[in-house]
Amino acid sequence: GTVLLTGASGFIAQHIVLRLLNENYKVIGTVRSESTREKIDNLFKNENLVLEIVPDxxxxxxxDEVLAKYSNKIDYVLHTASPFTFNVNDYEKDLLIPALNGTKSILNAIKEHSVESVKRVIITSSYAAITTVGKDGDANVTFNEHTWNPATWESCQSDPVSAYCGSKTFAEKVAWDFVKKNAGSINFTLTTVNPVIVFGPQLFDASVGKNLNTSCELINDIVNYKEGVTQFDPDYFFSFVDVRDVSKAHVLALEKKEAIGKRLFLIAERFSNIELCNIIAKKFPQLKNKMPRNVDFENNDGKALYSKAAYLDNSETKKILGFEFISLEKSIDDTVEQLLRVNK
Ligand code: NDP
Known part of the structure; x- marks a missing residue:
């Protein structure tokens, strides 16, 4: 089959591209510019990957143009493109509008130009659309495949994290509304993939720069920790899933009929900043003395914090996907190993 994958240059998307190519799909990827097109093309060098430019x-x-060009030659659409950064000034222009309009645009273009051929649409949403901002650290709360971020367009614009979470929420909602409203005139089903924070190695060493994508930058910050310069919150905890599992879930989402109409909530384990330091110091002793000095790593594994956390229940998703998630330790080891090797 042929897959259209938006945002092919992304951290997660590159892993999806590799998996699709390995499973003999033909992939049409979209990127924003000619220079990105060349870069990604050179990294994959694969005749089953074609890249098209969608600037904005x-x-x-x-x-519209891409879907018209490949009219009725596309079987599956994976929409991953969406801004993931907290480094923004204008929440509407930089986060909310691209997320929302990107989703509307891809769905309308399928309906207009490829309604005969497209069978499945998979959208990369997020835990951001499942959680309530500020409640991940509330042990009285449960989040699962059926819970929704209650943010409104107005209420989410107080800070970049809330705005990003809002952007993912409104984009996902508009997609579920679209399939409901257009049930009589489309032939595709929808699945969303909702990961928590994604760690893991970049698919290509060439993508390891001074800074990484937003989620992996959390690890990069600890590896490059500078006392008095790097912000380090010893109370910070969240949850993670490895990028290789996220890519696997996207591909299974387009293959398994049990995934139709579902939100796949991807979480492997909790992590805390202190647990990250412990894992890194254990595997890479050369970094141990460079870690934050105000924390007693020897006597604090950072796990006590998890008793304060909301309960994240993804049992429905695990049943649909049927595979074991990569552990925090392996994900961090592989991420840091690459950083040290490339930045040697
Ligand atoms: P990246 O920043 O690596 O990838 C984002 C992708 O979206 C890139 O291809 C980027 O293009 C593209 N993009 C961003 N903004 C625009 C825009 N305005 N117009 C066109 N394309 C745009 O991040 P990830 O791989 O982590 O994110 C991929 C998806 O996964 C996103 O939808 C994100 O919300 C979601 N997600 C990520 C999580 C994580 O922890 N990493 C967790 C949960 C969800 P370019 O390369 O040109 O910038």
Missing amino acids: ISNLNAF
């Missing part, structure tokens, strides 16, 4: 997903007709 905020444009409501962004995907």
Whole structure:
């Protein structure tokens, strides 16, 4: 089959591309610019990967040209493109509008130009659309495949994290509304993939720069920790899933009929900043003395914090996917191993 994958340059998307190519799918990827097109093309060097340029997903007709070009030759669409950064000034322009309009644009373009052929659409959403901002650290709360971030367009614009979470929420909602409203005139089903924070190695060493994608930057910050310079919150905890499992879930989402109409909530384990330091210091002793000095790693594994955390229940998802998630320790080891090797 042929898959259209938006945002092919992304950290998660590159892992999806590899998995699709390995499973003999033909992949049409979209990127924003000619220079990115060349870069990604050179990294994969694979005749089953074709890249097309879609400059601005905020444009409501962004995907019309690509869908018209491949009219009814596309079987599956994976929409991963969406801004993931907290380093923004204008929440609407930089986060909310591209996320929302990108989703509207891809769905409308399928309906207009490829309604005969597209069978499945998979959208990369997020735990951001499942949780309530500020409640992940509330042990009285449970989040699962059926819970929704209650943010409104207005209420989410107080800070970049809330705005990003809002952007993912509104984009996912508009997709579920679309399939409901257009049930009579489309032939595709929808699945969303909702990961918590994604760690793991970059698919290509060439993607390891001074800074990494937003989620892996949390690890990079600890590896490059500088006393008095790096912000380090010893109370910080969240939860993680490895990028290789996220890519696997996207591909299973388009293959398994049990995934139709579902939100796949991906979480492997909790992590805390202190547990990250412990894992890194154990595996890479050369980094041990460079870690934050105000924390007693020897006597604090960072796990006590998890008793304060919300309960994240993804049992429905685990049943659908049927594979074991990569552990925090392996994910961090592989991420840091690559960073040290490339930045040697
Ligand atoms: P990246 O930043 O590596 O990838 C984001 C992708 O979206 C890139 O291809 C980027 O293109 C593209 N993109 C961003 N903004 C725009 C825009 N305005 N117009 C067109 N394309 C745009 O991050 P990830 O791989 O981590 O994120 C991929 C998806 O996964 C996103 O939808 C994100 O919300 C979601 N996600 C990520 C999590 C994580 O922890 N990493 C957790 C949960 C969900 P370019 O390369 O040109 O910048």
